[in-house]
Amino acid sequence: MNDSSLPRGITAWRGSLLYFTDDPGRAEHATRWHEDGLLVVEDGHVKAAGDYAALAATLPSEAVVQDRRGKLILPGFIDTHIHYPQTDIIASPAPDLLPWLNTYTFPAESRFRDVGRARETARFFLDELLRCGTTSAMVYCTVHPESVDAFFAESEARGTRMVAGKVLMDRHCPDFLRDTAEGGVRESEELIRRWHGCGRQMYVITPRFAPTSTPEQLQLAGELARAYPDVFIQTHVAESQEEVRWVKDLFPDARSYLDVYDGYGLLRERAMYAHCIWLDDDDRGRMTASGAAAAHCPTSNLFLGSGLFNFERADAAGMHLSLATDVGGGTSFSMLCTMNEAYKVARMGGTYLPARRMFYLATLGGARSMGLEGVIGGFAPGCEADFIVLDPKATPLLARRTAQTDDLEELLFALAMLGDDRAVAETYIKGELACAQTTPEP
CATH class of the missing domain: 3.20.20.140 (Metal-dependent hydrolases)
Structure with a gap:
């Protein structure tokens, strides 16, 4: 995980990444889902988003990696x-x-x-x-x-x-x-x-x-x-x-x-x-x-x-x-x-x-x-790093239901039907923690 050519000041979050490149109702292959994913942020902007296995080796040795496995990370x-x-x-x-x-x-x-x-x-x-x-x-x-x-x-x-x-x-x-x-x-x-x-x-x-x-x-x-x-x-x-x-x-x-x-x-x-x-x-x-x-x-x-x-x-x-x-x-x-x-x-x-x-x-x-694609709402490189962490176990009922889900659609549907503000574990503004339901683990 050493690469002196990469910029410093990088923070990354490991968890299940969800974002979109198009409207899934009108275009195929519009959903990006990395079950074990990594979101890399530098100076308040997205540097990279993808599979942890592919991106982990690109991080500089001093990069801080926040572990959010078991939770979903998606644009705010x-x-x-x-x-x-x-x-x-x-x-x-x-x-x-x-x-x-x-x-x-x-x-x-x-x-x-x-x-x-x-x-x-x-x-x-x-x-x-x-x-x-x-x-x-x-x-x-x-x-x-x-x-x-x-x-x-x-x-x-x-x-x-x-x-x-x-x-x-x-x-x-x-x-x-x-x-x-x-x-x-x-x-x-x-x-x-x-x-x-x-x-x-x-x-x-x-x-x-x-x-x-x-x-x-x-x-x-x-x-x-x-x-x-x-x-x-x-x-x-x-x-x-x-x-x-x-x-x-x-x-x-x-x-x-x-x-x-x-x-x-x-x-x-x-x-x-x-x-x-x-x-x-x-x-x-x-x-x-x-x-x-x-x-x-x-x-x-x-x-x-x-x-x-x-x-x-x-x-x-x-x-x-x-x-x-x-x-x-x-x-x-x-x-x-x-x-x-x-x-x-x-x-x-x-x-x-x-x-x-x-x-x-x-x-x-x-x-x-709003004409702001590429600025907010996604994880394309250069986007402002406004993102949230959703907890599929935030309530007893949500935890019970999501434990039975078989695929991404079913998981997201359960969050949409049973979730509310309690499911939002953390909210980040330009890569900085702005709100948390509980004290986040490092």
């Missing part, structure tokens, strides 16, 4: 749609999306002008993500620039790669949350200049959804997106039927809800559209052609009774897909719990969702949908 989860100001209203009852917004969401978000409240919530939110194995996320703040500053400051302190933005909302909302078309976009541009590319922080232009932005605000948001093509876009589309009818009344000249955004230049690569339940095939084709992606949010869709995402039609169109918790409409920060619900949504729609694909959607699928 990526949550492509989540609201940090809604942390405290998770599990709030309401009969539908729009009443839920008015009763719980808007009052909760009004408090985020207070920097102290925003910082404290951001700290809890980021710690909860890391505890659940989520190392990157696309995050909604509130209309207040202070909420964005607070979130990015906390993320920067942890070294996490986060994408976040100020909500744009200049109509059909309480006065205490209303910005203006010009003022909201101007504040967004100031935040882009302050935070986009600052360390690992990245900015996303964030119209809440079409009904709460005037045509003027959407037009200015589209112009901002054209001026900053490497910045992200996020919003909601076709979540509930009532919402779709409302958009039709507000934008009668648009062919569809998605067409509203397309008309203002908001449909492009690095654009993330949450829900996408009530789209038609023309909409799905336009999303694919534009490079925009869908964030599937099964727990919130079920919680609010919004509808079932159609995997069959999305796959037929070739849409970019990812998985998201949508806290606080979603009921768990855990991407494993979210996989559980995604599987059931797919089955109710007549589609079988293999476990491999669920894990892909929560890792490389999220990175690819």
